[in-house]
Amino acid sequence: MPILDVGYRNWEGQRTPRWTRAAIVASTGIHLVWQGTWLKRVLLFMVVPAAVAAFIVGTFEQTIERPQARSVLQGTFRSPAVKQAAKAREIDLAKVLDEPETLRHFSWSYVLFGLLRYPQSIGMIVLIGLVAPRLISYDLRSRGYLLYLSRPLTPLEYVLGKAGVVYFLLFMMSAVPALLVYIVGLFLSTDPWAISHTWDLPLRILAAALVLILPTTAVALALSSLTQESRFAGFAWFAIWVLGSIAFRILWAAEQARNGGFGPRGRRMRMEELESFTSWMLLSPYDTLGNVQQQIFGLIPKEASAWSPWVLLAAVSIIGYTIAYRRVAGMLKA
């Protein structure tokens, strides 16, 4: 039964600017992926680490306010990772207990980096693995790209629109929780100088999120565009992260063993050593991203900072977007 049977009527109205059309591809994509229950669960689950991080920042602020609580702070100084990070910032941990507010920037950076590096990055791998493989591959299978491109939309805008879906999700699960942690930290601090001590952290969060978002989206879209079967793209996505990480750890351990880094009984790999840059790290997207984010938060000494992870991420981004673009543009010739 018709709903509004008025026959065919001509339409005359103001059209939206053409540059907004890619945003419609993105909003449609977000609408589609939002229908998945797993996506909502993963996003909800990602709030937990942010709450923990906010709790840690709040606790730190309390140690500043209450000298009797500084033993908590002192306890964290035993961590080798904290020691290395403090060394990078040329912070003397023995002296800071008298003036713990000088440690505020470092502490917040460390917590925020930890949030982005571990729970959010791992969550990102899972979430994008669930969502991104179908973004282009579904359109290739159902030839939906023809519908998009028959409108004033170029293949590049189409790819950007699809990328917008991943950008949005990654921003929501990386930058937004970290920024919320920062804001909560400001609210929990009674020190009016907290903002002036930490004003650059939102920018660092955005930069770290950008470094996470751009290359991972490029890889996800490239994989999605290479097949009409989203499960193949999903499998390739997880394989890249898992196999890359395993390969890095094996080769790193082998190198350590060859250089006599392990004792006769061997020893467990320590996280802070894994964070130090070696060429093998480039095999692992997860660790390469972590290293760059660590540099962004200033948690690596300048002399130990390497440019090759940056170059790799830039190259991966360019190659990924190019593959996705060429695949979509090429489909029109079929």
Added chain:
Amino acid sequence: MLERSELIQSLEPILEVEGIHKSYRVHRVLRNINLTLPPGVVGLLGPNGSGKSTLIKAILGLVSVDSGRGRILQFSWPEQSRALRDQIGYLPEDDCYLQGLQGIESIQMMARLSGLHRTEALRRSHEVADLCDLDQERYRNVETYSIGMRQKLKFAQALVHDPQWLILDEPTTGLDPSQREQFLSRIDTLAKEKGKSILLSTHILHDVQRVCDHVVILAKGEIRLVDTLARLQQPTQAGLQVGLISDAERFMAALAQVGVQSRRTGETEIQVLGDGPEILKRIWSTSCETGISIHRIDRARNSLEQAFLDAIRDSGRLNTGDPTAIGNNVSLPEYK
């Protein structure tokens, strides 16, 4: 009084392109396409692989051409093909849909991609969904649609932004006879009452005969024929189409004996040269003498099918882009 096709021909053309060449590596798909299309409904005919879809995609700017230029609607082509797509509604031949979206969401999204604001897009989507008989199915996900439903959906998507020109690539594929008739009737209404120009690419000659004013025949990447449907169906000589109950050969022989030339055009169909009262009288008297009953007599028309077959034959190649020459070049079997 001017016929509709003649009237249309006097209007400003909606498409004027020349020198279109397109190759995929060594395979030449379009060869020196020079084409001028008037407004109205134009049927684009051609066998499979003749380059129809490539020509349409080239017009839309979806594939780049090796050479060629022109003007489509008010836009320079191919430079402004992106802006042109705002004014064209395209129904692709392929079975394409946006998985996961409801029918109505799918139409709304296409409207928004063509620049309609969200609310306006929703309103228009329901209007065209009603027009295309997408009743409550509009709330179902498109991947659950039958092929016929998807054709209706694609038509609604092509129409939702009120384009000046509709390009319909095999639009009646998958429709049952009644749906097909409704669809053609919709095309007819849009063209005649709403002034829409339509390019109908198909290999179903009946669809072309039913709704088109003009016909373009493409074969092996070349334009073989451009003419009005009326002129194509006009016989080169006056004649009558006679439908018999049986034995066409004996009837033709009997006609020849009374000095009437005829030729066979079907199992029980013959075409008689001339259409005066004297000819009619001889036909009826032959029927009486031979005892072969006549079930119809019509003024003879050339069949589009014959014109199509002649045009796509290599030997029957016609002067490209010379509409005046075409009607006379359609060859038919000789009278005897």
